[in-house]
Amino acid sequence: MEAAYAITTDGLTKKFGDFIATNNITFQVKKGEIFGFLGANGAGKTTAMRMLCGLLKPSSGKATVAGYDVYTQTESIKLNIGYMSQRFSLYEDLTVSENIRFYGGIYGLTRSAIKTATAELLAKLALEKEAKSLVGSLPLGWKQKLSFSIAIIHNPAIVFLDEPTGGVDPITRRQFWDLIYEAAHAGVTVFVTTHYMDEAEYCDRVSIMVDGKIKALDTPAALKTTFGAATMNDVFLKLAREANQ
Amino acid sequence: MNPIVVQHISKQYKSVEALKDISFEVKAGELFGLIGPDGAGKTTLFRVLTTLLLADTGKAFVNGRDVVKDYKLIRREVGYMPGRFSLYQDLTVEENLKFFATIFNTSIKENYDLIRDIYVQIEPFKKRPAGKLSGGMKQKLALCCALVHKPEVLFLDEPTTGVDPVSRKEFWEMLQRLKSKGIAILVSTPYMDEANLCDQVALMQNGQLLQINTPKGVVDSFAQPMWAIRADNMYQLISTARAFEDTQSCYAFGDSLHITLTNGTAQEEALATYLKEKNPGLTMERIQPGIEDCFMYLMKN
Amino acid sequence: MKQFLQFLKKEFYHIFRDRRTLLILFGMPIVQIILFGFAITNEIHEAKFAVLDQSNDYYSTRLLQRFDHSAYFHRVKNLQSPNEIAKTFEEGDVKIVIVIPPQFGKTFFHERKSTIQLLADATDPNTATTLENYASSIINQYQKDITKEEKLPLTISTDYRLQYNPALKSVYMFVPGVMTLILMLVSAMMTSIAITREKELGTMEILLVSPLKPGLIIVGKVVPYIMLAFINAIIILVMGVFIFDMPIKGNLFLLLAECGLFVLTALSIGILISSITESQQTAMMISMVGLMMPTMLLSGFVFPIESMPLPLQIIANILPAKWFIIILKTIMLKGGGLMDVWKPTVILLGMTLVLQVISIRKFKIRLS
Numbered sequence: 071m072e073a074a075y076a077i078t079t080d081g082l083t084k085k086f087g088d089f090i091a092t093n094n095i096t097f098q099v100k101k102g103e104i105f106g107f108l109g110a111n112g113a114g115k116t117t118a119m120r121m122l123c124g125l126l127k128p129s130s131g132k133a134t135v136a137g138y139d140v141y142t143q144t145e146s147i148k149l150n151i152g153y154m155s156q157r158f159s160l161y162e163d164l165t166v167s168e169n170i171r172f173y174g175g176i177y178g179l180t181r182s183a184i185k186t187a188t189a190e191l192l193a194k195l196a197l198e199k200e201a202k203s204l205v206g207s208l209p210l211g212w213k214q215k216l217s218f219s220i221a222i223i224h225n226p227a228i229v230f231l232d233e234p235t236g237g238v239d240p241i242t243r244r245q246f247w248d249l250i251y252e253a254a255h256a257g258v259t260v261f262v263t264t265h266y267m268d269e270a271e272y273c274d275r276v277s278i279m280v281d282g283k284i285k286a287l288d289t290p291a292a293l294k295t296t297f298g299a300a301t302m303n304d305v306f307l308k309l310a311r312e313a314n315q
Numbered sequence: 316m317n318p319i320v321v322q323h324i325s326k327q328y329k330s331v332e333a334l335k336d337i338s339f340e341v342k343a344g345e346l347f348g349l350i351g352p353d354g355a356g357k358t359t360l361f362r363v364l365t366t367l368l369l370a371d372t373g374k375a376f377v378n379g380r381d382v383v384k385d386y387k388l389i390r391r392e393v394g395y396m397p398g399r400f401s402l403y404q405d406l407t408v409e410e411n412l413k414f415f416a417t418i419f420n421t422s423i424k425e426n427y428d429l430i431r432d433i434y435v436q437i438e439p440f441k442k443r444p445a446g447k448l449s450g451g452m453k454q455k456l457a458l459c460c461a462l463v464h465k466p467e468v469l470f471l472d473e474p475t476t477g478v479d480p481v482s483r484k485e486f487w488e489m490l491q492r493l494k495s496k497g498i499a500i501l502v503s504t505p506y507m508d509e510a511n512l513c514d515q516v517a518l519m520q521n522g523q524l525l526q527i528n529t530p531k532g533v534v535d536s537f538a539q540p541m542w543a544i545r546a547d548n549m550y551q552l553i554s555t556a557r558a559f560e561d562t563q564s565c566y567a568f569g570d571s572l573h574i575t576l577t578n579g580t581a582q583e584e585a586l587a588t589y590l591k592e593k594n595p596g597l598t599m600e601r602i603q604p605g606i607e608d609c610f611m612y613l614m615k616n
Numbered sequence: 617m618k619q620f621l622q623f624l625k626k627e628f629y630h631i632f633r634d635r636r637t638l639l640i641l642f643g644m645p646i647v648q649i650i651l652f653g654f655a656i657t658n659e660i661h662e663a664k665f666a667v668l669d670q671s672n673d674y675y676s677t678r679l680l681q682r683f684d685h686s687a688y689f690h691r692v693k694n695l696q697s698p699n700e701i702a703k704t705f706e707e708g709d710v711k712i713v714i715v716i717p718p719q720f721g722k723t724f725f726h727e728r729k730s731t732i733q734l735l736a737d738a739t740d741p742n743t744a745t746t747l748e749n750y751a752s753s754i755i756n757q758y759q760k761d762i763t764k765e766e767k768l769p770l771t772i773s774t775d776y777r778l779q780y781n782p783a784l785k786s787v788y789m790f791v792p793g794v795m796t797l798i799l800m801l802v803s804a805m806m807t808s809i810a811i812t813r814e815k816e817l818g819t820m821e822i823l824l825v826s827p828l829k830p831g832l833i834i835v836g837k838v839v840p841y842i843m844l845a846f847i848n849a850i851i852i853l854v855m856g857v858f859i860f861d862m863p864i865k866g867n868l869f870l871l872l873a874e875c876g877l878f879v880l881t882a883l884s885i886g887i888l889i890s891s892i893t894e895s896q897q898t899a900m901m902i903s904m905v906g907l908m909m910p911t912m913l914l915s916g917f918v919f920p921i922e923s924m925p926l927p928l929q930i931i932a933n934i935l936p937a938k939w940f941i942i943i944l945k946t947i948m949l950k951g952g953g954l955m956d957v958w959k960p961t962v963i964l965l966g967m968t969l970v971l972q973v974i975s976i977r978k979f980k981i982r983l984s
Contacts, residue, residue, distance in 0.1 A: 109479070110449075110451070110481050111450035111477075111478065111479045112449035210352070210353050210354055211352070233477075237352060237476060237505045238353065238505075239351070239352030239355075239505075239520070240352075240507060240566075240614075241566070241611050242352070244566045244567055247567055248553070251549075265478070265480065266506070267480055268569040272569075290570055291570065303508075306480050307480060307481060310481040362821075366824075367821060367825065367982050386981070386982075390824070390825050390826060395822060395825045397818045399818050402819070403629075403630070403819060405633045405634065406626065410626070410629060414622055415826075417622035418622065418623065418823070419826055419827060
């Protein structure tokens with residue numbers, strides 16, 4: 071049973087002094103699932119994500135990521151996850167292939183493995199001609215796609231994406247989601263936060279966090295039915311409005 | 316003359332053409348949206364209009380004044396909210412507002428009625444440093460700072476980027492109220508869904524305006540018939556739909572895929588039969604395209 | 617005016633809310649003065665010395681007893697021949713060697729004068745000078761006491777030689793040096809960082825789009841640092857005078873006025889740096905490499921200009937710091953008046969004017 075889940079949390083809580091950033095959250099993410107992690111600014115998404123990535127020690131509660139404990143096995147967690155955020159993407163002053171080599175090296179890929187991975191990755195993104203270009207000279211959309219592909223270069227069990235599509239044009243955004251689908255299809259669990267509510271619809275299941283707590287968790291279709299809303303945007307607004315009253 | 320008049324503005328940075336022959340006008344009391352992804356040239360255009368950059372060619376007038384010659388006058392009369400909410404992070408909410416009021420030779424009291432609706436929402440936190448506010452609060456404070464001197468023209472560069480949907484919605488409601496006070500507003504955004512809230516939109520890509528129209532006009536100009544398709548396994552559906560030989564475009568939109576065909580409705584039946592075969596639970600319906608569909612269509616052509 | 621005052625208020629908020637800036641502003645001068653002051657010129661306790669007593673008579677033994685009883689000295693070795701002196705220094709522990717000539721007592725009484733040789737290790741010149749002073753005063757006292765006892769006018773002259781660093785500079789060098797360094801740091805580096813920070817934050821955009829005159833923005837950013845630099849100058853002077861007995865022989869107002877002039881020079885450099893850089897980091901790097909290092913190394917603060925190769929001596933001339941140190945030394949140590957420092961003052965004034973003209977022309981009313 072345990073093995074069916076990529077992420078499990080049980081009463082996960084993080085306090086900063088008097089402030090409870092993440093309040094007693096419990097959820098499971100199935101293997102190979104695209105899990106949307108939504109919430110307003112300051113709702114505690116980033117804190118929760120950092121705890122799951124092994125960057126922040128929880129105040130209480132349990133959580134495992136890829137079967138490893140977030141208190142004691144953070145090193146193993148880091149080896150088994152990929153991470154990409156809108157802010158952190160790639161080294162702008164290194165070329166495309168240098169970036170790939172660097173990140174491959176960090177995750178202990180062998181030289182030959184990096185070589186094959188580089189060739190595959192460049193072919194998939196149609197970036198062969200740009201292999202020797204500095205990443206800084208690429209358009210934003212290409213950077214984001216490249217960044218995602220590099221985040222999963224070591225075949226992690228789970229990839230965490232923190233607002234990966236901010237500011238990107240609509241076509242690139244779709245192409246980015248094509249990559250996510252493909253990765254999920256290949257068995258990678260995807261844990262993603264986003265501000266685009268239409269993207270929430272692409273997820274298998276979504277959770278919505280309000281003030282440190284998970285207020286709703288289900289498939290997009292079920293959530294829309296429960297809240298009697300036409301779109302995920304309405305679901306989100308209803309939940310957030312409720313919390314304000 | 317309209318509050319904002321832009322005539323054939325071009326601007327080049329080294330080898331990059333940031334703006335290519337841009338022309339448009341914004342009327343008093345109009346909310347004009349500049350819609351486009353990062354790197355489209357929106358910020359450059361804002362800087363030209365707020366007198367911070369000189370265009371290579373073309374003319375622009377704000378409040379009837381030339382952006383090159385009368386830059387000093389323009390700087391008194393416009394409100395500008397640059398991207399990334401430029402606030403002093405180490406100053407409190409109140410101190411920030413007071414500072415910006417004073418440098419514009421006014422006080423918070425003088426124009427309080429204009430900012431009241433927004434300020435009451437952040438007032439409980441007025442002793443808090445701006446750096447410790449949430450994104451939505453920062454955005455409201457930045458708007459207050461841009462409004463405190465009662466500008467006649469308001470420039471808002473990506474005011475909703477990185478802000479959650481609730482704050483975004485509230486922000487647009489505030490803009491509607493400001494508009495009713497006769498202020499001309501030029502606002503840029505990467506979010507297509509916000510286009511519908513503007514009176515006029517200009518779709519921008521690679522330094523060019525693809526189309527200037529009302530949101531409804533944009534949608535009406537889209538001549539292609541479009542279908543929304545859905546199935547149990549969406550990943551499977553995307554690959555099969557794209558493999559169909561007459562498929563012109565097929566993109567995910569929320570919980571369905573939007574698909575157009577190369578020859579209009581001629582192959583509708585063929586598509587339905589083809590998809591049904593491979594995708595259990597298929598539904599297919601004719602839909603009215605949205606702004607985002609139009610933008611994607613214009614981008615590709 | 618109200619705009620300007622509000623601007624100043626904001627600037628002070630920034631300064632007082634940023635602990636790091638505050639630490640640099642007020643911690644640096646104090647720490648530097650203390651470091652330079654105590655590490656280099658602190659009173660010496662139990663300095664190790666060696667003796668080559670070639671006469672070994674009553675009078676030489678009594679003299680050496682005085683050294684032994686002194687809190688400043690601690691005898692570690694008795695040498696047998698002059699050949700051992702070099703080796704003793706090389707071992708590094710011994711800071712000073714006292715050489716008493718053969719038949720010290722005899723020559724003393726027959727010729728009524730004698731000579732004692734003091735050899736000090738001047739790899740650390742300040743310690744060497746201090747030790748030499750202490751040793752001389754012990755010997756002088758001894759000479760007076762004996763003169764009284766014997767009722768005869770007797771003289772012991774000390775022949776003292778500094779080993780390894782003959783061109784020794786004054787101990788008082790560090791107060792003017794630290795003052796120059798700190799004023800440069802506060803004025804040039806802090807202002808350039810403060811201005812580029814606004815560019816980085818994006819607030820410069822709003823300020824430019826506001827009715828504030830660009831000149832006022834610059835003056836507003838600079839005035840707080842003028843005040844802070846001045847406070848710093850006063851802290852350093854007070855510490856120098858009361859803790860390290862640094863004399864101020866000349867006119868205090870002239871001294872402060874010259875400090876004001878140097879602050880302006882440094883500020884002009886800071887403004888110039890900020891107008892050609894976009895980020896705080898670059899501004900800091902340029903200030904560090906372009907200002908701090910030359911000020912430390914080429915202004916005569918650490919290394920005497922006279923002993924530098926000619927090209928460096930020429931470069932030193934374009935450093936405001938060099939001229940300011942000359943002014944400080946002339947006023948503080950020699951008691952010089954305006955007539956004595958008019959030349960470096962005019963040079964500093966000229967530099968300030970040129971820099972201000974350049975930075976005003978460079979300052980942009982737009983972003984590019």
